[in-house]
Amino acid sequence: METTSTPTHCPYCALQCGMNLSPTPEGGVEVTERVDFPVNRGALCGKGRTAPAVLSSRVRLTSPLVRSRGTLVPATWDEALDRIAGELGAIRAEHGPDALGVFGGGGLTNEKAYTLGKFARVVLGTSQIDYNGRFCMSSAAAGGIKAFGLDRGLPFPLEDIPKTGCVILVGSNLAETMPPALRFFSELRENGGTLIVVDPRRTRTAEQADLHLMPRPGTDLALALGLLHLVVAEGRVDEEYVRERTSGWEEARAAAMAHWPEHVERITGVSVPQLREAVRMFCEPEAAMVLTARGPEQQSKGTDTVGAWINLCLATGRAGRPLSGYGCLTGQGNGQGGREHGQKADQLPGYRKLDDPAARRHVAEVWGVDPDSLPGPGRSAYELLDALGTDIRSLLLMASNPVVSAPRAAHIEERLKSLDFLAVCDVVLSETAALADVVLPVTQWAEETGTMTSLEGRVLLRRRAITPPAGVRSDLEVLHELAARLGVEKGFPTDPEEVFEELRRASAGGPADYSGITYRRLVEENGVFWPCPAPAPEEAGAVGGAGAVGGAVTGAAVDDGGGDDGEDTGFDVIPEDPTRDEAGPAQPGAVLPANVHPGTPRLFLDRFATDDGRARFAPVSHRPAAEEPDEEYPVFLTTGRVVAQYQSGAQTRRVDELNAAAPGPFVELHPRLAARLGAAEGDPLAVVSRRGRAVAPARITTGIRPDTVFMPFHWPGEGRANTLTNPALDPTSRMPEFKVCAVRVEIAGA
Ligand code: SF4
DSSP, X not given: OOSSOEEEEOSSSTTOOEEEEEEOTTXXXXXXXXXXXXXXXXXXXXXXXXXXXXXXXXXXXXXXXEEETTEEEEOOHHHHHHHHXXXXXXXXXXXXXXXXXXXXXXXXXXXXXXXXXXXXXXXXXOSOEEEGGGGTTHHHHHHHHHHHSOOOSOSSOXXXXXXXXXXXXXXXXXXXXXXXXXXXXXXXXXXXXXXXXXOSBOOTTGGGOSEEEOOOTTOHHHHHHHHHHHHHHTTOOOHXXXXXXXXXXXXXXHHHHTSOHHHHHHHHOOOHHHHHHHHHHHHSSSOOEEEEOHHHHSSTTHHHHHHHHHHHHHHTTOSSSTTOEEEEOOOSTTTTGGGTSSOSTTXXXXXXXXXXXXXXXXXXXXXXXXXXXXXXXXXXXXXXXXXXXTTBOEEXXXXXXXXXXXXXXXXXXXXXXXXXXXXXXXXXXXXXXXXXXXXXXXOOGXXXXXEEEOTTSEEEEEOOOSOOOTTOBOHHHHHHHHHHHTTOOSSOOSOXXXXXXXXXXXXXXSSSOOTTOOHHHHHHHTOEESOOOXXXXXXXXXXXXXXXXXXXXXXXXXXXXXXXXXXXXXXXXXXXOTTXXXXXXXXXXXXXXXXXXXXXXXXXXXXXSSTTSOEEOOOOOOOOOSSOOOSSSOEEEEEEOOTTOOTTOTTGGGOHHHHHHSOSOOEEEOHHHHHXXXXXXXXXXXXXXXXXXXXXXXXXXXXXXXXXXXXXXXXXXXXXXXXXXXXXXXXXXXXXXXXXXXXXXXXXXX
């Protein structure tokens, strides 16, 4: 146990709130306020406040478990690691490397995500790796890359929100998912700006809005097209911006003009006057933003839907300009960094593409392997899980609980059971770990050091604050030990900083360039926004002794964001920049060597990251959800989160205070639908889709459309919402359609 308070960050969502961990007299640790982190300024939600409860050995795994005669029994680390290495080696020898699946998570630190991707490709030689972040934000990532040439969830810091004129928040209930972020929107309204919320439910977030649009689930794309149609019809297009900074407008314009307002009203259920009001509110101020979250993204047309919202920004000149832009509110703790450094099926570190020969050469050189030895792209997350027990015979899984979180979860549970071998690394015995042949107990946030990248693209250092319980090891140690047992003795360090130094080199020159970031900078500056290239070799040499940025030199070019426009004193205070105030470098008065890149809080202000520097319109049209209501399944189901639970609930369901606040699943429905069913508050309702049946008590509210029911997805068992959800995939992002499917609702047992 450390004797002093340690500044660190929350283990849960992508807001990555700052907190201090302070020792208690009893020898434990408690969360105390940390006001120096500008995003949350000390505020935390209940999940963050109670996070130390999951450190308790009362709820933890502290010994490896190995299945013996059908039962998981305690084993030594050597027994467990030998068993995993032996099984993986035997399966690979018999069926080839692609019979070995690897599944990661958006909660893994950058160092772990990086090492897991390297382990899969270098040690196992498999192409079959993906992660649960595919379920979280991949459509926004795909839409952002198509339009801007780069995916960073927010291309500006959150602190810009209160200073803009209008925000359209599409499918985000941040009052429940990240409550401390709500203050940015309250401040927006206090400053005279307006908030438009798009959501089929009147959520606590929607209650804050100046205008709440309640479209039918799965029609956000049509809604965005209808708004763009009105922008054109009302002469609100920023012609000069479109001409100077974009391409593809004519096709996008033609597609939007086919979505006239009355047609869009019929598709979405949002009235024409509301559409007109939204356009007025969005277009009248000088600056405005669109922020999307899982609502529009978790659809079988999520990439096109994101494209349609970006089109609205581009046509009105609201991207790549101060206080304007499109952004995605990433969900998982390291959902951003986890999608940058190589645990995705098609990706190498630094957000490089696995099928790009130059990227393969660069990363292979860092890894000391032949580029031709690297496998090609593999299957996406759902496709990988769906293939378990067929040509994928084993799975190594870290930081994920697909038995609860995957779509069509009962089917995925069967696929997991059909494997020849399943190994799971986790902190607790999750529902997925309980199916494993070997479970390895690993360290977690407060017990280890590592970097996370927040939804703003701000790289943060989460520091070790306490000694882990006896019996657990870090994921990095696990991968080191397995690599050695599988014949790769070098290249898998267990020290997170050593891994990060390698990650810097691997990411250098890539879209997500971390090469100028060091642990020391992260501490001194309270986080650094990527891209942050390292100085070129000669400049690094000229600085001499510039330990603050590390001696690691990558050859990456310094871009024009460096602050070296004064006298060559060697060190400069970061120049005052009125648009940079709180954002970056986050630590006021931080001093950097003159040639050191300060990081990039705001992207695209001069040019987009496309070849020609222009943003690209997406020529998209509305299409229905993969499954629409019909006679047999007449109601929409949409799913989401509640404030007191997090994702699959593996951690938060073990915290008494959170369980008391949110003890179990429910079915939210409108009084008119309840009356049709003859259901009263609390009655057990069976929700049935083509994939299964879930039962949970009724929660009746006028805050939802009468044609829609809502279920939170945090629980296993008979109330598991993902038993019902549809794995129909977006053709580009391969993201499943969690947010809309057709169900029928009946009183259970009636
Ligand atoms: Fe943690 Fe997110 Fe809650 Fe902040 S909002 S305390 S990061 S769960």
